[in-house]
Amino acid sequence: MTLSDASAVIDADVRLEPALLTREDRARLLRYMTMMRSAEERALSLYKQGKVPGSFYDGRGQEAISVGAAFALAPRDRLCILHRDLGAHFVRGVTPDRYLANYMGRADGVTGGKDGNMHFGDRGLGCVGMVSMLPDMACVANGMALAMKMRGEDRVALTFFGEGSTANGQWHEAMNLAGVQRLPVVFVLENNRFAYSTPNELEFAVDPVRRAAGYGFPGVEVDGNDVEAVFAAAHEAVERARAGGGPTLIECRTMRMHGHGAHDDMSYVPPELFAEWEARDPLETYAARLLADFGFAAAEVEAIRAEVRAQVAECAERALASPMPDPATAAEGVFAERWEPLGDGAAPWSGWADAGAAAGGGPADLERRVA
Amino acid sequence: MTLSDASAVIDADVRLEPALLTREDRARLLRYMTMMRSAEERALSLYKQGKVPGSFYDGRGQEAISVGAAFALAPRDRLCILHRDLGAHFVRGVTPDRYLANYMGRADGVTGGKDGNMHFGDRGLGCVGMVSMLPDMACVANGMALAMKMRGEDRVALTFFGEGSTANGQWHEAMNLAGVQRLPVVFVLENNRFAYSTPNELEFAVDPVRRAAGYGFPGVEVDGNDVEAVFAAAHEAVERARAGGGPTLIECRTMRMHGHGAHDDMSYVPPELFAEWEARDPLETYAARLLADFGFAAAEVEAIRAEVRAQVAECAERALASPMPDPATAAEGVFAERWEPLGDGAAPWSGWADAGAAAGGGPADLERRVA
Amino acid sequence: MAAQLTYLEAISDGLRTEMRRDESVLCLGEDIGAFGGAFKVTAGFAEEFGSERVLDMPLAENAIVGAATGAAIEGMRPVCEMQFADFIACGFDQLVNVAAKLHYRQGVAVPLVVRLPSGGGFSGGPFHSQNPEAWFLQAPGLKVVAPATAADAKGLLASAIRDPNPVCFLEHKGLYRHVRGEVPEGEHTVPIGEARVAREGGAISVIAYGSAVPLALAAAEQLGEDIEVIDLRSLWPLDREAILASARKTGKVLVAHEGTAACGVGAEVAALIAAEAFEHLDAPIRRLTAPDVPIPFSPPLEAAVLPQPDDMKEACRELLAY
């Protein structure tokens, strides 16, 4: 591989063929982003009311990334979702009540109180809950992809990580192995400008997406606040992986609009940066686009917001009604009695609408569907 | 930093200004390479005679790398020398008897029997003995360089690693930190085609030297069997680091001409590969060049070989005469009583000949000396 | 002169005092500069000492410990901060294989400190609540300290920084703001390797460290019994004499800590006593620790796993009644 090829950074500003997304898909994209925003706002208020033990983290401003990326996955694909990616859980079928209950340490939370905040994943929906150590899940996603490849399945593993995590050795080990074995894995890098309080300049000398070349697979840069751009890049990467084309690193440029955690006042962030990115809010800009470019009526958009608000409110009640776990179970479950497969996740994208696709799916079905 | 700059791989086939190396320097380069070859041959025979406990590793075919790179260092610079780099120990002032004694676990070995084979470094000569875990010493070299930079010293840390070790996460952590902090460190990558039995294709998809760009510093490729090319690249990198220009990654292309260890018959290596590289033996080719290009007489070259043979033979006797360590000392030394600075190493290159250079040195003195 | 400081303030005070005293002292960690650290231990340090001496590192623990090792060899006195003690698993190799063994193998001293905000009790969950100290005792070449009081936190940190060896400094997050006490102003050191008799008594000995010390002292007061409480302070080297003296005196020993049981520091202390003070024992050696499970997040689950005041009282009562 000559240097120039190796270094090519694909620019995914290319608008995707509109055919890929139906009107209903676009409504869904807005709905999931709105659900993430509302659920996190509700969780934050619960935290401020003292109903959330420990600390609180959200992904405000980054909603387009987890929603757009997860939207490209088939039911049979697998995910490791990270701490700014609540939208991906919702896309795969987790309901806000189980998210809120998890944050509150309730029995009906996804982990039943065993783990907290964003350290959860619904095994029944094809997700492995993240660990705190970053970016360890990238190595785990590799392993899932390795199993898929060995068995000749046209399935894909997708995971996320922040730009700060790319400084960790495990990021390199994951990228290198994925490149050597051409694993069907998609790496979504969320560059939100900061790792906790640490700005990009202290994290790396060269933007990590440019490192993809050094691992032998494409690095793609997209506007992380444009849900359709993220979907387009993820879709392309997923199909490449499915077709045996190996891994892709997608860098989504965005901005973390809240503190690292609720305890963090972000005094280290220049205010103008907020102003700049506030204007690029992924929900607002997408809603505007639905009205301007895709013939949505203001009432439709408002209806989506209202529905979501209602659903989240109802979910919060359910979560608050959930009991605390029984202390007697605290020492249970350290060891497994048997292995069981993960379940498949929801795949709301119309590309998977026909059962066949959901079950087997893959590029073929896809083309059929899209044509 | 734009992608193209970032990716530039300097090609160091550029012949260095002859002025940098005196006739005596060239004789020294041949002498150190010959010393490494003879000492390792002698150690191997001692191993076969059962006088070396444990396992045995050598750097046959890679002599030009450790000798050429270490030759560019000033006394005050610091090194972490690896397991194929015996020549660097000799350049810095270790004598073959202490190397042989260390392999035999004798009291007069560099580590006094506490550690074995190539896991040694003479603290009195500015070297920190390697650990087995690869490439951990790259992180340690960074730390030494960080201290030098913080104190505003014009000193440099240099370390080596094999191409296989670049797959490990610590390699990435070391490269990334060196790039972010622009540390005065030189990384010498020895690509000898294999990591134990593992060929390049299973180690990485893209040659690691091409990754330097992704860390924001130059990657340089040189013929690892050409001692002057290695010296030229190391000299340039050392001076860059000394002048505040930050790190350099130098890839030396070579071939491991022996097994990973003496127990390894290398059945996994295609014989033609040996033939190809045998013809490029760093000692033979350099001797030929001294005769052809630098007016050395055959007798001179032969004299160097004879001297070295005699010295190594005498050193072997001394090593064999060294006692085994006293078992009573086995549990001693786990904790230090006090910190002491490392000593300075020998710097045989004529560029450091005048005391001033040896003491303070740096680019200035250097230019003076070379002009 | 002494001031009333919290455990957290005492750590900052100790670190600041040493940085003023010795310009080779250097802090390395994530978010310790402008942000002042996840727990604000280094708040204001970057302003006073400059961001080079309070260096914000990339998210890479092996790089942090490895850089500290190299800098220490070159004459600096690095103090690494793990954002949470749990993350030492990510810098484990550099710590146990490089830093710990260099002096034994090569005669190279490595004066570094790794600060480890450890322990649970506030729903930190499985990755922000661990007590990793026992791992370090299985890595010869490391010293390990775990202060329980503000004064010891300052004094042991100073001693750790001045020690020519790698020292793991376990600072229990549960003590940060809940423990406060008299702390000598200016330079203050506490010798590594010396336990402290936190409460004299003759009926039973509670040998504890870290968060278990206040737990033991509270239980002793509430029970109003003749309970001796030994605060180990240093976990390696262990103060064998102090441990054995108390065990021989009371003949009844409870070893207590928050970390999990299997191969924990409590196991080592119990084994030491069972070997060296056997003739003086009048009761089985009991341990009060977390069970061998990850630390759960939800308050009722976490409380069921971490030793609670009632557990401590119950364990003391049992032993007194034996």
Added chain:
Amino acid sequence: MAAQLTYLEAISDGLRTEMRRDESVLCLGEDIGAFGGAFKVTAGFAEEFGSERVLDMPLAENAIVGAATGAAIEGMRPVCEMQFADFIACGFDQLVNVAAKLHYRQGVAVPLVVRLPSGGGFSGGPFHSQNPEAWFLQAPGLKVVAPATAADAKGLLASAIRDPNPVCFLEHKGLYRHVRGEVPEGEHTVPIGEARVAREGGAISVIAYGSAVPLALAAAEQLGEDIEVIDLRSLWPLDREAILASARKTGKVLVAHEGTAACGVGAEVAALIAAEAFEHLDAPIRRLTAPDVPIPFSPPLEAAVLPQPDDMKEACRELLAY
């Protein structure tokens, strides 16, 4: 039907048998394919099973353990080889934080095995001689086995592969070729969590595992005394009943292993006995282990550090005489 195999051959036999039985069994490691592994455990495997199922991995232990974790979740049964047990420090985070905790936290089973060629005795030096088992007991969620016989090596490896949890399989390099014995052909499993009475006796109990087992048996024979030898085989879960039964029977216990003392498995066993069998003890609980130092390279130094036959005999004599 049974064959006479070395401990090493038995490991290969067990792995080969499981790979033939279950095509989801997969080997991941460095130099395990074409080369057959540093110790040739997988020699010939790539030819029989294909290089995809005997995958040569890049030099990256976290990537190996992490990939095994992901593959296990997706239904494979990965067996990772650490080239030497010492290198687990480089894959430590994935093992203790990801694999070990996934079931407790998320209900996700992780059926993987990490093979750990461990132990010293042949001048491997500080990085090729370690016995890291105690670290794993401080990481809840891991099972740990350490066979001492050829039959147990095969049977425990098979059980480890079939177990739905992460299992650390400690294979002592010193036993590879020095231990040989009857090994059942074909499928053979040994239950995890069950110790073995290697030698019945009533005077003292030597509770050992790994390389300390042959050492104890040899000492017992040579002393011709009524010594019981318990081979733990599984270090986690520990066979508490077997340990306590022997301790109660003899009342005199020597715990022996090659790993270092502080917070070692021996400390846990001693603490367990001191708590649960106290009334039956007639003597202090002794430990025979390596001292808390790195393992030196030179033969006389290494011999001074690792438990030797004479040390074992001496320790038994002392206890018998007590």
